[in-house]
Amino acid sequence: MNRALRFLPLLVLIAFVGAVAWRLSSPADQKIPSKMIGQPVPTFALAPAIPGRQGLSSADFSSGRPRLINVFASWCVPCIAEAPLLTELKHRGLPIDAIAVRDRPEDVAAFIERNGDPFDRIGADPESQVQLALGSSGVPETFVIDGRGVVRYQHMGPIEPGDVAMIVQEWEAAK
Amino acid sequence: MIAEAGLAALWLAAALAALQLALACGLGGDQGRRISTVRALALSQGLLTLFAFGALIFLFLRSDMSVLLVFENSHSQKPWLYKFAGTWGNHEGSMLLWVAVLAVAGAIVALFERRLGERTLSAALGAQAALALGFFAFLLFASNPFERLSPAPLDGRGLNPLLQDPGLAFHPPTLYLGYVGLSVAFSLAVGGLVRSEVGPAIARAMRPWVLGAWILLTLGITAGSYWAYYELGWGGWWFWDPVENASLMPWLAATALLHSINVLAARGGLRAWTMMLALIAFSLSMIGTFLVRSGILTSVHAFAVDPTRGTFILCLLALYIGGALTLFAVRIAHVKEGAPFEIVSREGGLVANNLLLSAILGIVFVGTLYPLIAEASSGEKLSVGAPYFNSVASPLALLLAGLMLIAPQLKWRRDAAPILPRLAPGLLVALAVLITSFILAPQIGWLPRLGLSIGAALLPASLLPLFGRSLRRTPLAVWGMALAHFGVAVAILGMASDSAFTEEKLAVARLGDRIEIGPWLVEFRDVTPVAGPNWSALEAELRASRGLGVTILEPQSRFFAEPPTTTNEAAIDTSWNGQLYAVLGEQDGQGRWQLRLWWKPFVTLIWLGGILIALGGTLALLGRLTRERRQRILGEEAFA
Known part of the structure; x- marks a missing residue:
C-alpha cells in the first residue's frame, strides 16, 4: 500500500476533529438570515391591525426614504422588552412601520396603549403570510428597508440597548 | 444503597x-x-x-x-x-x-x-x-x-x-448492540496489527462479530426508516438526516468489511484493506453516536449537551481513532500480502464491491459533514439535501447491484469460464423489464427505471449460486448470502417502485367530497374531535374503496398542550400491492380541509427487503458458528 495513502484516514480524522473542536468552542449560531436581504420586499397589502388606523402595503416602501418594519405581536413578551427602544429609534428620526402577527385588534390596541406607539402604520398579518414572505421566522424581528423598497438588514430577536446604534447605522447606510 | x-x-x-x-x-x-x-x-x-x-x-x-x-x-x-x-x-x-x-x-x-x-x-x-x-x-x-x-x-x-412508543423503546439498544459489536472487530484489528498477526485466523475471529453487528444494524436501520415513514407524516422513508446518516455510515463500512473479511478468511488476501475497514467501521460508530448525542449537527434527533461532555468525548474519539489509524499507518508495512488473484475472480468481485461501498460511504460522509466544514471555513450556512445524496449515491448503488448479478457466481482466484451464460438469466429479465417499462410507463425517470430493471434481474440472479449444487449439502452461509442478496433485490424494487409510481394528491376537500387516487376512490366522510391522555385531536373518517374492497382510514391532527405542538398521525392502509397513506392537514376559513393522500405501489417491499437481508445474515451467522464448532470437534478428535 502506498505510503501517502496509509496516512489519508488519519488526515481525514484530523480535519474532522478540527472542525468539531471549532464547533464546540463557538456554539452554533442558530440564526438563519433571510434570503430576502438585497431583494425588494414581497408584494403585499395588509389591512389595519387597529380599526381606523393605516394598514401597511409594499407600496409604502417606495417613498425614497428608508424605513423600519417591526414584526411583533401583542402576545410576545420580548416585544414588550424592546418597545422602549423602538420609541427611542423613533425619537432619533427613524420612521417605523409594524406588522402585527396572529393578533386581535383589541389586543394590539391594548399593547400600544401600554407600551407606547412608535409606529406610523400597523398591518395585520393573521396567518403570518407576509411575515414568512419576508423571511422572518419569529417575533420580534426588525427589518431595514431602503427608499426603493429593498430589504437591507434583518435583526432577529428583540432589539437590545447595545443594538440601537447599529440599527441607526444600517438605516443611515440605506439612505 | x-x-x-x-x-x-x-x-x-x-x-x-x-x-x-x-x-x-x-x-x-x-x-x-x-x-x-x-x-x-x-x-x-x-x-x-x-x-x-x-x-x-x-x-x-x-x-x-x-x-x-x-x-x-x-x-x-x-x-x-x-x-x-x-x-x-x-x-x-x-x-x-x-x-x-x-x-x-x-x-x-x-x-x-x-x-x-x-x-x-x-x-x-x-x-x-x-x-x-x-x-x-x-x-x-x-x-x-x-x-x-x-x-x-x-x-x-x-x-x-x-x-x-414500543418502537422507540427498542430501536436504540438494537443499534447500540450493532455499533458495539463492531468494537470487537476494532480491537481484534488493533491486536493483530500490534502483533503483526494479520491473517485468516483474525478474519475468522472477527467474522461472527461483524455479521452479528451487521444484522442488528440492518434491523435497526430498517425499523428506524419505517418509524420515520409512519410517524413524521411526510410520506418519505429516508430523509438523509444527519442521524440517519450516522447509522448508515457504520452499516456501509460493516457491509464492506463483511465482504472483504471473506477474502481474508478464505484466501488470505486483502489484509491491509480489511484491517482498515475494521478500524473505520467502529470509528464511524463512535463518531455517529457522538454527532447524534452532541448536537454538533442540526437534526430532529439532536439534543444539546454541555461543552465539557462534548470536549471529553471528542478527546476520547481523537485518542482512539487517531491512535488506531497511526498504528495502522506504521505497522501495515509489516503485514505480508496474501495470495494473488486475477481481476475476473471472486476476489476481484469483492474488491469492486468494496470500492463501490467505500465510494458511497465517502459521499455520505462528505455530505453529512459538509455544512459543518463550510461554516467553519467560510461562515456560510447551508444544508446538504436529498437531491445531492440521491443523485450521487443512487447510481453507485445500482452499479453495486449490477455487480451482484455475476460476482457471487465467480470462482476464487481465477475464473476462466465464459461469463455470459451465467449472466444471461439476469440480463434477459432486466431487458424484458426495461422494454416493458418503456411501453407501459414512458414517463418515469431513468433512475427508477434502471432500479426496476436491475432489481428484477437480481431476483433470479441472486439465487443462481445455489444452482447446480446439492442443496442439502450447501453450507448455510451460501444460503444466507443468496437470501440477503435476494433481499437487496426486493428492497431495490420497493424503492424504485415508490419513486416511479407514487401518486400524491393534495386536496382541499369538503365533507362528502370524493378524491380519486391510484386505484382508490376516497370519500371524505366526517371530522370528529377525539381526546387522548394529554392531547386532543381532530380525526377524519375517510372511506376508501376499490372494486369490492372497502377500508376506513382515520388520520388525526393532534394538538399537544405542553409544549404547544401539532402532530399529524398518518393513517396507512396496507394491501398486497401497496399502501394508501393519508394525512389530515389544516382547516381553511370556509369549512374545507387540507387532505394529503399518497398511493405508494409496493412500498412495503423496502422494509421487507431489509428484513430478508437481516435474515440472510442470520443464516450465514448460524452456518459459520455451527460449521466452526463441528470442525473444532473434528480437529480435537483427530488429535486424540
Missing part, C-alpha cells in the same frame, strides 16, 4: 479495565499476559458493568426519585415497559448501556475465542479494555448516572408521551 452499589461496581470495573490495559502493555511481564489472567479480568469487568446497568434498571423500575436521573426521566405513573426502556432513553443511561455492551463483548471474546494466539488475544482484549476505560472515565467524571438528589422529590418529570 442500590445506587451506591452500582456506582461502586462501575469504579471497580474501571480499575479492572485499567489493570487489563496495563498488563496487555507488558507491565506484568509474561505472567500478566497469560490467557487465564486476561480471561478472569475481562469476565469480572463484564459482570460488574452488567451489574451496574442492572442496578440502574432496578432504580427506574422502582421509580426511586432520590436518583437525579430517574427523577428527570421517569414518572411513577408510567407503564413498566417505558420505565424499563427509560433507563436508556437518556444520555447517562445510554452511555452506561454502551459501556456495558462493550465490557460484556470483551468478556465473551475472552471466554470463547480459540482461534487466536495467546499474545494476540491478550493485545486485542487490551484494546477492548482501553476503549471501555475511556467510556468508564466519561461516565464517572462527566455523566454519573447514579447521582443522588436530596431531598427526594415526590415524583418524576419524565412523562413525555411522544417517547412512549
